[in-house]
Structure formats: structure tokens, C-alpha cells
Amino acid sequence: MxxxxxxxxxxxxxxxxxxxxxxxxxxxxxxxxxxxxxxxxxxxxxxxxxxxxxxxxxxxxxxxxxxxxxxxxxxxxxxxxxxxxxxxxxxxxxxxxxxxxxxxxxxxxxxxxxxxxxxxxxxxxxxxxxxxxxxxxxxxxxxxxxxxxxxxxxxxxxxxxxxxxxxxxxxxxxxxxxxxxxxxxxxxxxxxxxxxxxxxxxxxxxxxxxxxxxxxxxxxxxxxxxxVPVVGDPSTAPVRLPVQYVIRPQGAAGVPEELRDYRGYAGQLTSGVLRVGDTVRVLPSGATTTVAGIDLLGRSVDIAWAPQSVTVLLADELDISRGDLLATEATAPEPVKDVEATVCHLHERPLRAGDRVLLRHTTRTVRAIVKEIEHRLDIDTLERGPAPDGLGVNDIGRVRLRTAEPLALDDYATSRSTGSFLLVDPADGTTLTAGMAGEAFAGAAAERP
Known part of the structure; x- marks a missing residue:
């Protein structure tokens, strides 16, 4: 429809x-x-x-x-x-x-x-x-x-x-x-x-x-x-739709007959233009399917673009839940468990190698461990030095993480929305660190040893 x-x-x-x-x-x-x-x-x-x-x-x-x-x-x-x-x-x-x-x-x-x-x-x-x-x-x-x-x-x-x-x-x-x-x-x-x-x-x-x-x-x-110009053409960006909610109203009383088999995947398009008929990949599973319909503001449309919030209907019945990511097949990122990122530590408690954390990326939360803190950035000289005591509050540094489940991460340089994440204390939910996947800096700070 x-x-x-x-x-x-x-x-x-x-x-x-x-x-x-x-x-x-x-x-x-x-x-x-x-x-x-x-x-x-x-x-x-x-x-x-x-x-x-x-x-x-x-x-x-x-x-x-x-x-x-x-x-x-x-x-x-x-x-x-x-x-x-x-x-x-x-x-x-x-x-x-x-x-x-x-x-x-x-x-x-x-x-x-x-x-x-x-x-x-x-x-x-x-x-x-x-x-x-x-x-x-x-x-x-x-x-x-x-x-x-x-x-x-x-x-x-x-x-x-x-x-x-x-x-x-x-x-x-x-x-x-x-x-x-x-x-x-x-x-x-x-x-x-x-x-x-x-x-x-x-x-x-x-x-x-x-x-x-x-x-x-x-x-x-x-x-x-x-x-100042601030928004580019969304049609030039790859499609990214983090699934926030799965809509299946068939169990509710009073649902019209035509909606009994409705299964929609709701979320906000963080980038790109999505059309009915597009082939999309579901990440991290890797399954592919076709967009059968798009609902926007209570009506069916043929096209949607970032940053609109939509509900997508797919041609195949797949196991999709909150935290999965829909991406066009040609531009889909490869899910990874090993993450290298530039981070800014936000909490008074230092971030150290061996710490176990939760990693929140778009609508997905997975367990992770800090494998290594590669260096800490000196703000004055832009030199990279060791961080033997971990990263303290306000420190900017480079870390390697290992996640328990694969993540569909983009480089932050490619997408600020799907290239960023938070590290969270699993005990009390406190936000510890803001992370940017890949090499965040674009200039000399990225090139210095």
C-alpha cells in the first residue's frame, strides 16, 4: 500500500x-x-x-x-x-x-x-x-x-x-x-x-x-x-536507519483486518535517501531484503530522507529487533568486534585498560572491554604520549575496544551519527566516555606519531 x-x-x-x-x-x-x-x-x-x-x-x-x-x-x-x-x-x-x-x-x-x-x-x-x-x-x-x-x-x-x-x-x-x-x-x-x-x-x-x-x-x-551553509544534500550520503522499535499491532484489540499482519521497523533516518524497492542489508546479521513500503506521519510514501522518522516495511520476514541497522546493500559497513577510536573521557574515575563497560551505539548496547589505551593527546603540543594511569577526566586519547557482539560502525569522519558511541558503567549506567570510531582528527594531529 x-x-x-x-x-x-x-x-x-x-x-x-x-x-x-x-x-x-x-x-x-x-x-x-x-x-x-x-x-x-x-x-x-x-x-x-x-x-x-x-x-x-x-x-x-x-x-x-x-x-x-x-x-x-x-x-x-x-x-x-x-x-x-x-x-x-x-x-x-x-x-x-x-x-x-x-x-x-x-x-x-x-x-x-x-x-x-x-x-x-x-x-x-x-x-x-x-x-x-x-x-x-x-x-x-x-x-x-x-x-x-x-x-x-x-x-x-x-x-x-x-x-x-x-x-x-x-x-x-x-x-x-x-x-x-x-x-x-x-x-x-x-x-x-x-x-x-x-x-x-x-x-x-x-x-x-x-x-x-x-x-x-x-x-x-x-x-x-x-x-552559513550547514546542511548538505542527503541523497549523496549512504542510507543508515537504526531500528528503534518494531511495530506489530496484530495482537491488540480493535486492530483493523488490513493491519493484522503489519510488521514495521521504526526509527530515524540518520543519513541518506530511502526508496520503496531499495535493496537493504540488516546489520549485524547481514541478511538482505527489499523495502516494500515506507510509512511517514501516518501515510504511505515512496521516498524518505534524513532526518525524517519513518516506519519501514520489508518484503521478507526477518529476525530484526531494536539495535539492528538498515543500510543500502552497496554502502553497508562491515560489522566489527575490534574497535579503534579517539575518545574524550568525561568521568572523574579514570578509564583504564581491562575495564569492562557497556558500549552504546545508536539504538544498540553491547558489552565491551578496554583492550588498550594507545596514547593520550597533549593539547598544547598535539604530541601523543603514553597514558600509564589511564585517561582522566577531560583527557583525549586513542583506545582499542573488544565488543561481545558485532557492531555496524562507520568511521566518524564519514558519519557523526553512526560513527559515534558512548562507554557506560555497567553497574550504575553512568556515562564514562564519548568515542569517535576511526581517526577523528583530520589534520596534523592525526598524522603525528
Missing amino acids: TSQLTTDTDTTPSEDAASATSLLRFATAGSVDDGKSTLVGRLLHDSKSVLADQLEAVEAASRRRGQDAPDLALLTDGLRAEREQGITIDVAYRYFATPRRRFILADTPGHVQYTRNMVTGASTAELAVVLVDARNGVVEQTRRHAAVAALLRVPHVVLAVNKMDLVDYAEDTFRRIADEFSGYAASLGVPEITAIPISALVGDNVVVPSTAMDWYTGPTLLEHLET
């Missing part, structure tokens, strides 16, 4: 992907006191995305502190501990929109002990804004955040050189910082770096162009966020 997909306008997968650029996920990062929360507050305020009662509350809180102007950082520092210490601790998500695009913003912490929270915020981001205090330049935490952005293959990185008003808007200061950061980020393989001089406190080049920096002719931060 299929019918041609119809919409109000005739669209193709590539056209649909282009329209998806109206939503941009981005993260902010930087060292402590570089002004991330103020920048986010300024962005929300100047783009008219703050409700009147929110602004009144911020103005009242600022007056209680003896401040004449509203402290825009209070718009994002929501935890009591954050307000008391003047720092960001948790990842603060904010949603706002302009006439040109919608945004999901993750304001991540700057303190070194919360670097792991940046991994959370940047893991789904298409752009990262890394702030630098113009007075301090590039510091260790700046390099760490650049390394995390490179590790997570964030496609676009913006260097926002903040507090330019405190260095008399000096062009040479901005150029020096931009050159240093760009050289370091390029060595990590960051594909695109855009440097913008700003002052979040007074609003220079955040939403409105600065009159104090006429030597800068590039876009404001918001203009860049509104125009």
Missing part, C-alpha cells in the same frame, strides 16, 4: 535539505570570564528574542547588584551556583529565531573541569563559537575547545575575539590572536574558521556593525550565523 508522496509544493530531497538550513544548531565555548554568557545575552537581547518580563527580571536583579545597565549574562546563567560564582556550570540551551533562520544554542561552560559539558553541547552542533578575551589571547582552554570542536568534526568554527573595547579596538591585537588560533585549529583539521572582533558588553559586531572598528569589513556574528 504505497502512494506517491505529495506536498503543498513539489520538492526533492536536496530541496528539502536546503530548507532545513532554516534551523542552525550551534554551541558557544571559551575560557572562564571570556564573556560567553554576556555574548549569548547580547545576542538574545539585540535580536529581540527576550520577553519583556525576562528583561524586567534581569534589570531588577542588576539594580540589586548596584549595576546601572542590565547584566545580560543573567539571561543564561540560570543555576543558583552559576549566579553566585559568576560562571557557567551546566549546558544552557536557548531557542530563538530571526526572520532568516531558527537557532538552537548551547551555551557551554568555560572552566576546565566542565570541558566534558562542551562535548555534550557540541556533539550535535553544526557550528561552534569559540570566545577569546582580547587581553589574554589564546590560552590553554581555548586550545582545548578547538581540539574538542575538531574531534567532534564540527563543520564551522567562529573565533569571536571579545572585549575589543578594553584593548582600544586595536586591529593588530585582533590579527595576532586570529592568526595564532587559525594556525592551531588548521593543524587539527578544522575545515573552516571565521574570525570576528566583538564586544559583547556594548554590542559591537554582535548584531549591529561596530562604528569603532571600521577596519573590519566582515559580517557581524548574527549575520554569519544567519547565512
Whole structure:
């Protein structure tokens, strides 16, 4: 039971992907006191995305502190501990929109002990804004955040050189910082770096162009966020559909006769375009079959593309359950038990060789053991050194794992969705480590011995 997909306008997968650029996920990062929360507050305020009662509350809180102007950082520092210490601790998500695009913003912490929270915020981001205090330049935490952005293959990185008003808007200061950061980020393989001089406190080049920096002719931060391309053509990517749920309604009372034999496999297409009639392989079993139907939003269609959530009907009755992966036969990855990956350790308890963990990949969870920790990456020098005591919190390193069951892993460089995984404590479910299969870094960091 299929019918041609119809919409109000005739669209193709590539056209649909282009329209998806109206939503941009981005993260902010930087060292402590570089002004991330103020920048986010300024962005929300100047783009008219703050409700009147929110602004009144911020103005009242600022007056209680003896401040004449509203402290825009209070718009994002929501935890009591954050307000008391003047720092960001948790990842603060904010949603706002302009006439040109919608945004999901993750304001991540700057303190070194919360670097792991940046991994959370940047893991789904298409752009990262890394702030630098113009007075301090590039510091260790700046390099760490650049390394995390490179590790997570964030496609676009913006260097926002903040507090330019405190260095008399000096062009040479901005150029020096931009050159240093760009050289370091390029060595990590960051594909695109855009440097913008700003002052979040007074609003220079955040939403409105600065009159104090006429030597800068590039876009404001918001203009860049509104125009940066973030979504490619899904038809060029291999099909990947992790099975989340098997739908078999025949046992329920009141099910119509035509649905008594219904067996559908529901999940979200993480990449690619799937059509009725396509030959697909079920992983890790390796069985092949044909797509007999696709249900989308309660109707039958002939085609679906990422990131749509669909239910797929197959021509053959196969043993398929949650955790299996559907992939087009020509591009299906080979299931493996031996996994080599670059990881960022997130927990205070070190990760050591011999540790037994659970590995969560898409909708699949398997038992695994850490066979070897090959090296730990020095953020300053990008040199690889031994890790005799294992990987500590915030450490980035290279590990070898052995899983109890085969996994259909892609290289992270090929797919951020099906190339990533988590290591979890089997005793209490605590997330220990974020992993990227294959060689995550694309630049010199990947080449150094």
C-alpha cells in the first residue's frame, strides 16, 4: 500500500535539505570570564528574542547588584551556583529565531573541569563559537575547545575575539590572536574558521556593525550565523536507519483486518535517501531484503530522507529487533568486534585498560572491554604520549575496544551519527566516555606519531 508522496509544493530531497538550513544548531565555548554568557545575552537581547518580563527580571536583579545597565549574562546563567560564582556550570540551551533562520544554542561552560559539558553541547552542533578575551589571547582552554570542536568534526568554527573595547579596538591585537588560533585549529583539521572582533558588553559586531572598528569589513556574528551553509544534500550520503522499535499491532484489540499482519521497523533516518524497492542489508546479521513500503506521519510514501522518522516495511520476514541497522546493500559497513577510536573521557574515575563497560551505539548496547589505551593527546603540543594511569577526566586519547557482539560502525569522519558511541558503567549506567570510531582528527594531529 504505497502512494506517491505529495506536498503543498513539489520538492526533492536536496530541496528539502536546503530548507532545513532554516534551523542552525550551534554551541558557544571559551575560557572562564571570556564573556560567553554576556555574548549569548547580547545576542538574545539585540535580536529581540527576550520577553519583556525576562528583561524586567534581569534589570531588577542588576539594580540589586548596584549595576546601572542590565547584566545580560543573567539571561543564561540560570543555576543558583552559576549566579553566585559568576560562571557557567551546566549546558544552557536557548531557542530563538530571526526572520532568516531558527537557532538552537548551547551555551557551554568555560572552566576546565566542565570541558566534558562542551562535548555534550557540541556533539550535535553544526557550528561552534569559540570566545577569546582580547587581553589574554589564546590560552590553554581555548586550545582545548578547538581540539574538542575538531574531534567532534564540527563543520564551522567562529573565533569571536571579545572585549575589543578594553584593548582600544586595536586591529593588530585582533590579527595576532586570529592568526595564532587559525594556525592551531588548521593543524587539527578544522575545515573552516571565521574570525570576528566583538564586544559583547556594548554590542559591537554582535548584531549591529561596530562604528569603532571600521577596519573590519566582515559580517557581524548574527549575520554569519544567519547565512552559513550547514546542511548538505542527503541523497549523496549512504542510507543508515537504526531500528528503534518494531511495530506489530496484530495482537491488540480493535486492530483493523488490513493491519493484522503489519510488521514495521521504526526509527530515524540518520543519513541518506530511502526508496520503496531499495535493496537493504540488516546489520549485524547481514541478511538482505527489499523495502516494500515506507510509512511517514501516518501515510504511505515512496521516498524518505534524513532526518525524517519513518516506519519501514520489508518484503521478507526477518529476525530484526531494536539495535539492528538498515543500510543500502552497496554502502553497508562491515560489522566489527575490534574497535579503534579517539575518545574524550568525561568521568572523574579514570578509564583504564581491562575495564569492562557497556558500549552504546545508536539504538544498540553491547558489552565491551578496554583492550588498550594507545596514547593520550597533549593539547598544547598535539604530541601523543603514553597514558600509564589511564585517561582522566577531560583527557583525549586513542583506545582499542573488544565488543561481545558485532557492531555496524562507520568511521566518524564519514558519519557523526553512526560513527559515534558512548562507554557506560555497567553497574550504575553512568556515562564514562564519548568515542569517535576511526581517526577523528583530520589534520596534523592525526598524522603525528
